Amino acid sequence: MNIYQNILLAKKEGKKLLAVLIDPEKIDLENIAIFFEKVHQSIATHIFIGGSTDENNQTENVVSEIKKTTHLPIVLFPGDVSQISEKADGILFLSLLSGRNPEYLIEQQIKAAPILKNIHLEILPTGYILIDGKKETATQKVSNTKPIAQENVDLILNTALAGEFSGKKLIYLEAGSGATVPVNNSIINVVKKNLSIPLIVGGGIRSKEQLDITFNAGADIVVIGTAFEDDETFFEDLKK
Numbered sequence: 001m002n003i004y005q006n007i008l009l010a011k012k013e014g015k016k017l018l019a020v021l022i023d024p025e026k027i028d029l030e031n032i033a034i035f036f037e038k039v040h041q042s043i044a045t046h047i048f049i050g051g052s053t054d055e056n057n058q059t060e061n062v063v064s065e066i067k068k069t070t071h072l073p074i075v076l077f078p079g080d081v082s083q084i085s086e087k088a089d090g091i092l093f094l095s096l097l098s099g100r101n102p103e104y105l106i107e108q109q110i111k112a113a114p115i116l117k118n119i120h121l122e123i124l125p126t127g128y129i130l131i132d133g134k135k136e137t138a139t140q141k142v143s144n145t146k147p148i149a150q151e152n153v154d155l156i157l158n159t160a161l162a163g164e165f166s167g168k169k170l171i172y173l174e175a176g177s178g179a180t181v182p183v184n185n186s187i188i189n190v191v192k193k194n195l196s197i198p199l200i201v202g203g204g205i206r207s208k209e210q211l212d213i214t215f216n217a218g219a220d221i222v223v224i225g226t227a228f229e230d231d232e233t234f235f236e237d238l239k240k
């Protein structure tokens with residue numbers, strides 16, 4: 001089974017998925033083995049790799065090292081076309097649907113197309129929706145777009161639906177890395193009820209309690225990065 005079929009199966013069976021997000025600019029290559037011992041003892045099911053920027057072009061090295069260490073599926077979550085590595089298993093082929101910057105709606109995707117055509121990454125078309133997490137994030141700065149206010153539930157829902165209707169296979173509600181406020185439960189709830197494709201939620205989730213709240217609200221996949229970067233003992237709370 002490929003990555004997407006596994007996500008669909010988990011959704012059908014009500015099994016929740018947790019993606020550990022690794023930022024190539026922040027991970028210490030020397031620490032990968034120890035970090036992954038903790039990952040493997042936890043309920044994590046996927047590894048996402050990416051960041052808004054990767055100034056030293058570390059993505060390829062980081063993916064190679066992680067590939068040696070884990071059998072969990074490695075999915076690229078790229079900030080731009082430079083962050084593609086054929087050593088990963090799949091790629092979130094993101095369109096920033098909440099923004100109106102053509103560069104992140106279609107230009108980067110056109111640049112990525114000839115690269116992806118020649119390698120064997122599983123492509124996961126993903127509608128990416130930035131929601132205000134009460135902190136200006138790198139994604140906002142780099143993409144030069146504004147997030148949607150959490151109060152604007154109709155716009156968030158309609159953006160997610162437009163994503164599904166235009167063929168995206170996943171919708172990602174993103175409060176931004178290190179968000180002060182994660183995506184509100186009522187938003188997750190409404191989007192989940194109206195969407196038939198799997199829902200990813202991330203940004204600002206820092207505790208087991210918040211993770212459970214997010215799953216219960218309807219997220220099929222939750223993404224956590226900063227909380228693990230700040231304190232690896234967080235994995236202790238997420239043991240299998």
Ligand code: 1GP
Pocket residue numbers: 021174175176177178179201202203204205223224225226227
């Ligand atoms: C960011 O959704 C991810 O793109 C994860 O956010 O780093 O706040 O966990 P955190």
